[in-house]
Amino acid sequence: MTHVRAFRTFALCLVPCALIPWVGTGAQSPAQAPPTPTFRSGVDLVQVDVSVLDKNRKPVHGLTAADFVIREDGTAQTIDTFAAIDLPDAVTTEATWIRKISPDVVTNELESHRIFAIVMDDATIENNLDAVKNAKTIAHGVIDKLAPSDLATVIFTRDNRNTQNFTNDPVKLHAAVDTFAMGFRGMGDAVNDLASDGLSFANSVHVIEEVIHYLIGAPDRRKALVYIGQGVPVDHSAGQPILIGSRYNPNVRWREMQLDLIEKMKLVFQQAQRSNVGVYAMDVCGLRASGGDPQATTCKPGLEVEFLQTVASNTGGRAIVNTANFEPGITQMFVENSSYYLLGYRRSKTKGTGQYSRLDVQVKRSGVTVRTRHLNFNEPTEDERAASEHRVPASPAELAIGGVLPDRDTPLRATAAPFGLPSPAGRIVLDQPAAVAVVLGVRERAPLTRVTEHVELLTMAFTPEGDRRGAQTQTAQVALRPAGDPPDPAATATYELLGRIDLVPGRYSVRLATFNGTTRDSGSVFLDVDVPDFVNAPLSLSGVVIESSSAPVSASAVALSLFFNVVPTTESEFPPTAAVRAFMRVYQGATAKLAPVTVATTISDAAGAVVFTDRTTLEVNRFETERAADIKIELPLTQLKPGPHVLTFEAALAGSTGSTASAPLRRDVVFAVKKP
Numbered sequence: 001m002t003h004v005r006a007f008r009t010f011a012l013c014l015v016p017c018a019l020i021p022w023v024g025t026g027a028q029s030p031a032q033a034p035p036t037p038t039f040r041s042g043v044d045l046v047q048v049d050v051s052v053l054d055k056n057r058k059p060v061h062g063l064t065a066a067d068f069v070i071r072e073d074g075t076a077q078t079i080d081t082f083a084a085i086d087l088p089d090a091v092t093t094e095a096t097w098i099r100k101i102s103p104d105v106v107t108n109e110l111e112s113h114r115i116f117a118i119v120m121d122d123a124t125i126e127n128n129l130d131a132v133k134n135a136k137t138i139a140h141g142v143i144d145k146l147a148p149s150d151l152a153t154v155i156f157t158r159d160n161r162n163t164q165n166f167t168n169d170p171v172k173l174h175a176a177v178d179t180f181a182m183g184f185r186g187m188g189d190a191v192n193d194l195a196s197d198g199l200s201f202a203n204s205v206h207v208i209e210e211v212i213h214y215l216i217g218a219p220d221r222r223k224a225l226v227y228i229g230q231g232v233p234v235d236h237s238a239g240q241p242i243l244i245g246s247r248y249n250p251n252v253r254w255r256e257m258q259l260d261l262i263e264k265m266k267l268v269f270q271q272a273q274r275s276n277v278g279v280y281a282m283d284v285c286g287l288r289a290s291g292g293d294p295q296a297t298t299c300k301p302g303l304e305v306e307f308l309q310t311v312a313s314n315t316g317g318r319a320i321v322n323t324a325n326f327e328p329g330i331t332q333m334f335v336e337n338s339s340y341y342l343l344g345y346r347r348s349k350t351k352g353t354g355q356y357s358r359l360d361v362q363v364k365r366s367g368v369t370v371r372t373r374h375l376n377f378n379e380p381t382e383d384e385r386a387a388s389e390h391r392v393p394a395s396p397a398e399l400a401i402g403g404v405l406p407d408r409d410t411p412l413r414a415t416a417a418p419f420g421l422p423s424p425a426g427r428i429v430l431d432q433p434a435a436v437a438v439v440l441g442v443r444e445r446a447p448l449t450r451v452t453e454h455v456e457l458l459t460m461a462f463t464p465e466g467d468r469r470g471a472q473t474q475t476a477q478v479a480l481r482p483a484g485d486p487p488d489p490a491a492t493a494t495y496e497l498l499g500r501i502d503l504v505p506g507r508y509s510v511r512l513a514t515f516n517g518t519t520r521d522s523g524s525v526f527l528d529v530d531v532p533d534f535v536n537a538p539l540s541l542s543g544v545v546i547e548s549s550s551a552p553v554s555a556s557a558v559a560l561s562l563f564f565n566v567v568p569t570t571e572s573e574f575p576p577t578a579a580v581r582a583f584m585r586v587y588q589g590a591t592a593k594l595a596p597v598t599v600a601t602t603i604s605d606a607a608g609a610v611v612f613t614d615r616t617t618l619e620v621n622r623f624e625t626e627r628a629a630d631i632k633i634e635l636p637l638t639q640l641k642p643g644p645h646v647l648t649f650e651a652a653l654a655g656s657t658g659s660t661a662s663a664p665l666r667r668d669v670v671f672a673v674k675k676p
Helices: 129-144 170-177 190-217 250-275 303-313 327-336 382-388 396-401
Strands: 045-053 068-072 075-077 079-086 114-120 151-156 164-167 222-229 277-283 318-320 339-346 356-363 369-371 375-377 412-420 434-445 451-462 468-480 492-503 506-516 522-531 539-541 545-548 553-555 580-588 597-604 610-618 628-634 643-653 665-673
Touching: 045 068, 045 079, 045 356, 068 079, 068 339, 114 129, 114 170, 114 190, 129 151, 129 170, 129 222, 129 327, 151 170, 164 170, 164 522, 190 222, 190 250, 190 277, 250 277, 250 303, 250 375, 277 303, 277 327, 303 318, 318 327, 356 369, 396 451, 396 506, 396 522, 412 506, 412 522, 412 580, 434 451, 434 506, 434 522, 451 492, 468 492, 468 553, 492 506, 539 643, 539 665, 580 597, 580 643, 580 665, 597 628, 610 628
Parallel strands: 114 151, 114 222, 222 277, 277 318, 492 553
Antiparallel strands: 045 339, 045 369, 068 075, 068 356, 079 339, 151 164, 356 375, 412 434, 434 492, 451 468, 451 506, 506 522, 539 580, 545 580, 580 628, 597 610, 597 643, 643 665
């Protein structure tokens, strides 16, 4: 039975880490940050990430290993590994459309320097239009400052249907923020408010604690939790005795609620120490003022501001309160997280599974503040977890697919494209599955002799709520030859695995993992997939797949050949001489009256200039057999300049005008032309 640990709360289920990087065809900033080192010296090596700030909360640069002292349980340790990470400002010279289009190819090779968990507290925000507007303004401002190597997630404390998993795709992050809406706080009578609001308060604090706990699984990265909300009224004096003067006393209910919140706050601080996560609390109320309209009950000074300040100061973060200008606070957060140090030491004493070590990191300089975790927990091995849970240990592929971040031991690229399956015409079919074609590009060291490798591909899909909706395991025999004569030991070999998973309409986090039974290497990559309702929607589009004469050899899946005759690839950068074809399928719903469909195709270059156009009309007779018609287009690479481009398809029902017209459906594919 497949075992993947999922992160779940009452109002939040965040499937581990959808990683959506830019595919490498755009021009990067001239100031490239150095790659984050990966320490792989054994299980006895403890790794610690440390921020050092001066009195103005600016990063202190230029420190060396000799400037640090690490003590574990009071005993000084020898620093074996050291690296200084300094990240440049997020200034790029990318194509103008790159931050507006989600790439269709993902990879696990991105150097993720910083991780930002954006928690939008829709559970406790009151009916205040300015506060709701400010929440979106703050979140969009944070996303706009993300560097290409940063990963972020958008999480809600009440309605998690639009939660966005970890990605560096600003398009998806902004879209999630735009769904933010207020909850139901303060909408009942005085008695019921204590019950309903108390649940919202408790859930908000619990989500913060769960997110921090979740980030423990992402070591050696600068991590920050950005809390965006009105705050939770936690009264730390609630432990004082009160008099009960009637059968129902609101003070009793209030005190019980407060005691529960205080206990949850303790968990927040404990998890933050263990995970080294700083909380940056952003008050959506802006300038709070006493007095004013006596009927106004929202955004008043009080316990909520104290909550924001307390949770920030106790985790090494910062509270942005009592201001209507959020930009300086957001900028300062990125400054504080732009520089840090990675230190590693070997334990002088062996610790058993489940035991804690207390860490103390000091810097031999005065007037500085050190921010790091203070606890090190010896996590149990997979075999130990399986034994305690009375189950079979997870396979290497299952372990790779269940991590917080993708497993980068094997470099991977992936793409996924949904296609409709045949269904009865004229009938409404609920939850008709679609076939999602998945392509996984694998790069590994080339063998020194000819070898046939046994490779496993595991595909799993999860809903935004974290429920598993499908799993497929496929195997392939991959024949590899040495590179060069004599063989080059530094050369790499690339091949692609083709697979399929059937899913009903909806949003999914699809996770792919591979395990090479010959080399014993594994890797994983995660991506988001939206599956249209091909059967019932009047008009819908499949994903777009690319076929290229320059693509690596692929292990074809028979299941894909059943619904198209294209061999898709994850490659997105092509030599001008390559023959490259894009393939897409257009669908009209089973109960809709068939009509012609116009499809406009354009290619735009890095500057946004349209360099290719095509327009075609799919007549009714093209849809009569399976209510679907194919679009195939050859990319005119010889006519395009080297550099990034975007291929765009727009489809609309012909003749629909006025109030009956709908916006054209659109698909974008990012690709690049190599220099000759």
